[in-house]
Amino acid sequence: MVDQVEEFDYVVIGAGSAGCALARRLSDLTGARILVLEAGGADERPDIHDPTAYYGLWGSEVDWKYETVPQPAADGRVIAVPRGRVLGGTSSLNGMVYIHGDRRDFDTWAYLGAHGWSFDEVGAAFNAMEGRGSYRDADAPATGPLMPAVVSNRSEISQVFIDACVEVGIPYNSDLNSGDLMGAAWNESTIFQGMRQSSYRAFLAGIADRRELVVETHALVQGLDVNPQGEIHRVEYLSNGRPRAVHVRREVILASGAIDTPRTLLLSGIGSASELERVGVTPCIDLPEVGRNLVDHMLLGVAFGATREIDNKNPNITECCAFVKSNDAVLGSDIEISMGKEKNFVAGYDAPEHCFTLIPGITRPQSRGSLTLISSDPTVHPQIDPRHLAEPEDVHALVRGIEISREIANSRAFRPWNAGEVAPGNHVTSRELIQDYVRSVATTWFHPVGTCRMGVDSGAVVDQRLRVRGTSNLRIADASIMPEIVSCNTNAASMMIGWRAGDIIASEL
Ligand SMILES: Cc1cc2nc3c(=O)[nH]c(=O)nc-3n(C[C@H](O)[C@H](O)[C@H](O)COP(=O)(O)OP(=O)(O)OC[C@H]3O[C@@H](n4cnc5c(N)ncnc54)[C@H](O)[C@@H]3O)c2cc1C
Structure with a gap:
């Protein structure tokens, strides 16, 4: 009534x-x-x-x-x-x-x-x-x-991430909201007055x-x-x-x-x-x-033990990220790698006491549901059936995201911080094993x-x-x-x- x-x-x-x-x-x-x-x-x-x-x-x-x-x-x-x-x-x-x-x-x-x-x-x-x-x-x-604004009180490890990206050839991008995403950058957040x-x-x-x-x-x-x-x-x-x-x-x-x-x-x-x-x-x-x-984005964690405590001064999950491409045929970027400061990002893996995670996600997925x-x-x-990872291109792009994340974490800049890969782990080297990892842990980016x-x-x-x-x-x-x-x-x-x-x-x- x-x-x-x-x-x-x-x-x-x-x-x-x-x-x-x-x-x-x-x-x-x-x-x-x-x-x-x-x-x-x-x-x-x-x-x-x-x-x-x-x-x-x-x-x-x-x-x-x-x-x-x-x-x-x-x-x-x-x-x-x-x-x-x-x-x-x-x-x-x-x-x-x-x-x-x-x-x-x-x-x-x-x-x-x-x-x-x-x-x-x-x-x-x-x-x-x-x-x-x-x-x-x-x-x-x-x-x-x-x-929205870039947070001012940045964590030390985020600067390490930016330096590492530049070291491996990913250019620094001074403004992600300029219309060109390519490169490593500080991202803005919808955090105002804390x-x-x-x-x-x-x-x-x-x-x-x-x-x-x-x-x-x-x-x-x-x-x-x-x-x-x-x-x-x-x-x-x-x-x-x-x-x-x-x-x-x-x-x-x-x-x-x-x-x-x-x-x-x-x-x-x-x-x-x-x-x-x-x-x-x-x-x-x-x-x-x-x-x-x-259509939805998918991401996963590539986790590393850290030689020291990760300062998480900032409240937001990530304050910087890198936009890269999975292959030269792609116009613009198709992978976003975020610098994660949280522990236990990868389900099913035990995080050591100190830990950091690089989080590659695919930004131009082919799968449609x-x-x-x-x-x-x-x-x-x-x-709800997004058909996550149904198209092989999406798996390939995530595999490439893992490879680039490993390259960043194994840079000189990260050497004083990186105590060894936890997930997927150093034994996961063949393409088949990396793909298995993708299919077993990749999850929605909530988009x-x-x-x-x-x-x-x-x-x-x-x-x-x-x-x-x-x-x-x-x-x-x-x-x-x-x-x-x-x-x-x-x-x-x-x-x-x-x-x-x-x-x-x-x-x-
Ligand atoms: C966990 C999580 C983390 C995310 N992180 C980020 C991030 O860091 N950055 C980013 O850019 N994006 C992020 N996203 C995605 C982003 O927040 C969404 O894409 C965006 O909020 C979608 O906006 P919308 O207006 O379409 O829907 P919504 O913001 O979901 O709004 C829909 C509203 O409609 C209401 N509603 C629904 N049905 C009815 C009904 N029948 N009657 C009345 N009201 C109804 C809902 O309650 C809701 O309030 C994240 C998403 C999630 C879930």
Whole structure:
């Protein structure tokens, strides 16, 4: 039973990385009446704000606790898919690394049909949402609320990593967010004044007094009611478990992330009609690619004993990394190696008392998977099958990542620190054994994207203005719309998508 019906111009579903940036931008530009519905609660846990404490958040009540089906090419393992279920979404439990992406990433989006999303165009959005005082574009001073920065109190071993990279021929890159990722560099983090700056903290917490912008927590949307004309006039949801509804004057924007946005569409009958019928959902719009094109980065640890205690002055997991290529045929980089200061990074291996880990991850994976419903019951988790490592190129790139990591760790710069390889171990030298190691330990980098791909072709789920095909007032603004995964960590691009969605929607008024 619906007990109250209010009217809003826009209803945003999800207060995560993109949703908070979108609500802020839309509110700034239009002053419209906006409702943000977030399934999770307020970000009250102290460990959300403490940048050293995020491991405890994964698998807790602020995580949706999804997991993959067994992954045959990864030794049949089931791999966790953490997703934030709290104000700030996944930006409230992520590793806080903040990297925009390579110029080629966004120019590829534009080339694939996402007009308006080239590097130069998305650069303006990055610039506008950041507020550090721009050193990239002096003509467009950054005045936005997000304050990413390179941490100042760096650990000694991170400098060793940078020196080692340069020694083995990886150039120093003085600004990872310049559009060229190649090289070893200090990365920025979403840590401000010693605390995590989630998307909610950056974009919405400071404007909580705006009467026209309402954020409702514990508000779960289980499906959308799209009429035969492709319009949505009303959004129904569970507010603390009780049915509730609001009227929509203009638009609904799904910002529920790469897992929940396609899940909600499918539960609403928007997806492959034949597959929906098989699970008992009445099809409404036949869009076969909803939930397809699921792509994620994979990484693993190459761990070493250390001759001394690793100073972990900084709270963030990594403060520097190196972008390299697995072979000369690749344009740009396809491997990111992070310098890990944490112990026990490799599951199944005992870390010695002092230890450091180089963490190579593949940034341009070839494997593609899917997300499908197995039931029309909205409480049943969808089937998530990223097909991790299914394409041999991904295994080869990770093997190469291990080789380059070993080269870095065996450099002169690391000699006073390196007490010997722990994982995979010095005995693991043949290609076969290294591949076995990859398949047995590689895991998600937590970057699933692409399940509601943007494009101009008939298979794309949204067009370049983020409108869902076949509907007239439904858009998507989150990581699910990426036509190709960015070749680095995905949070900055997700927030940029939200911010730019605000620009696009406001420009149509
Ligand atoms: C453990 C971990 C570490 C990571 N580390 C990094 C990192 O260091 N750097 C980096 O760049 N990226 C990192 N990422 C990835 C990055 O954080 C994500 O790509 C990004 O946050 C995705 O943003 P989004 O807006 O698409 O989704 P989300 O931020 O997940 O937002 C979706 C929101 O929608 C809400 N929602 C979902 N369904 C519903 C519903 N039905 N009704 C109402 N609300 C709903 C969710 O609760 C959530 O708040 C990490 C991810 C994880 C999981």
